Amino acid sequence: MIYLDNAATSFPKPESVYQALDRFARTSLANPGRAGHRMAVAAERSLDAARHALNQYFHGDAPERWAFTLNATDALNIAIKGIVNPGDHVVTTDLEHNSISRPLHALEQAGVITLTRVVSSEGYVDAGAIRRAITPATRLVAMTHASNVLGTVQPIDEIGRLTREAGALFLLDAAQSAGVVAIDLRTARIDMLAFPGHKGLYGPTGVGALYVGPRTDGLIRPWREGGTGGDSSSPGQPRHLPYLLEGGTPNVLGVAGLAAGLSWVANHEPDALRRHEVDLLQIVVDWAAGSEGWKIAGRWDPATHVGALSLIVPGDLSPQDVGAILDTSFELAVRPGLHCAPYIHRNLGTFPDGTVRLSPGAFSTPEDVLAFTTALAEITAGVL
Ligand SMILES: Cc1ncc(COP(=O)(O)O)c(C=O)c1O
DSSP states (O other), X not given: OEEOBTTTSOOSOOHHHHHHHHHHHHHTOSOOOTTSXXXXXXXXXXXXXXXXXXXXXXXXXXXXXXXXXXXXXXXHXXXXXXXXXXXXXXXXXXXXXXXXXXXXXXXXXXXXXXEEEEOOBTTBOOHHHHHHHOOTTEEEEEEESBOTTTOBBOOHHHHHHHHHHTTOEEEEEOTTTTTTSOOOTTTSOOSEEEEESSSTTOOOSSOEXXXXXXXXXXXXXXXXXXXXXXXXXOSSOOSSTTGGGOOSOOOHHHHHHHHHHHHHHHTSOTTHHHHHHHHHHHHHHHHHHTSSSOEEOSOOOGGGBOSOEEEEOOTTOXXXXXXXXXXXXXXXXXXXXXXXXXXXXXHHTOTTTOEEEEBOOTTXXXXXXXXXXXXXXXXXXXXX
């Protein structure tokens, strides 16, 4: 199988991640607990080490500001539901994955918040449009760093700055950017940063992280209460981070894998992984330009792009047909459809069938991508 679905989850993982998972599962897979036996303490230490590593990589304020979550969706739900209050206004965009759109929709439907969805152009959100959407009641700007449909990277420095000037909080979904686009929490004015461990950080599924910055102190409420491996006497959730946000046994094995993935990513030159993926996409962009009918969705700008690209399917073929043929006849794994991001497909005019998205990863090769373009040419040769 030629795997070009890394925007869904990265595959394969680096060898060091498989080794770390195996080693940890065999030696240290106890339930973390500060007051427990030595294996429990060792498991707790590995969580702490991973928090330190994340904090160092993203230049956060303190390791305890990193809470481990199930995935990006979990992190985004904790952030959104933990921070908004009745009557708040929230600004978001049409690029969002349902992991932002649906919690906000649910809160809007329940009458808790009012919502403004800023419309993007060719895959990019204009910072000025965000500024115009902000009102005195705006509590939160919640948006993605890079579109999972189009791969376009958003101008978050400017958006973070103007959000802060307006006194609102900035929640960034870095599901498609963490590990491939540099994020510096010292300068980027991000108040909450959410991502999964299983995409560009090359960890396993079932783990993610949420960073909560100093401006959320005393404001963010836990969305889930429960055991934290310490402080059992208190009837309520501990007030201190990260335990405030971490009720229940964390995925310690997943965190060990995430830490190994992060260490592998951090050993690369800045921007090398993103460049590798974008160079592979350039092959597809060039091929599409000379092809019969295949079109790239959104604006292609290699400098502001991550490794995901959507193709608009020509003729009477549906993206689902193309995806199925690629899978069954060419052993190629891509993602057809709406990619859990319906609003951007409405904007592009590709709703409800969507597009065919390919997303190479760190281990993808030019040959993989050429196999994809050759297959597309063969599929369409007969029908166009
Ligand atoms: C932009 C974006 N946000 C959030 C998510 C949700 O990630 P997870 O499935 O880890 O919850 C994804 C997953 O594809 C994504 O691409």
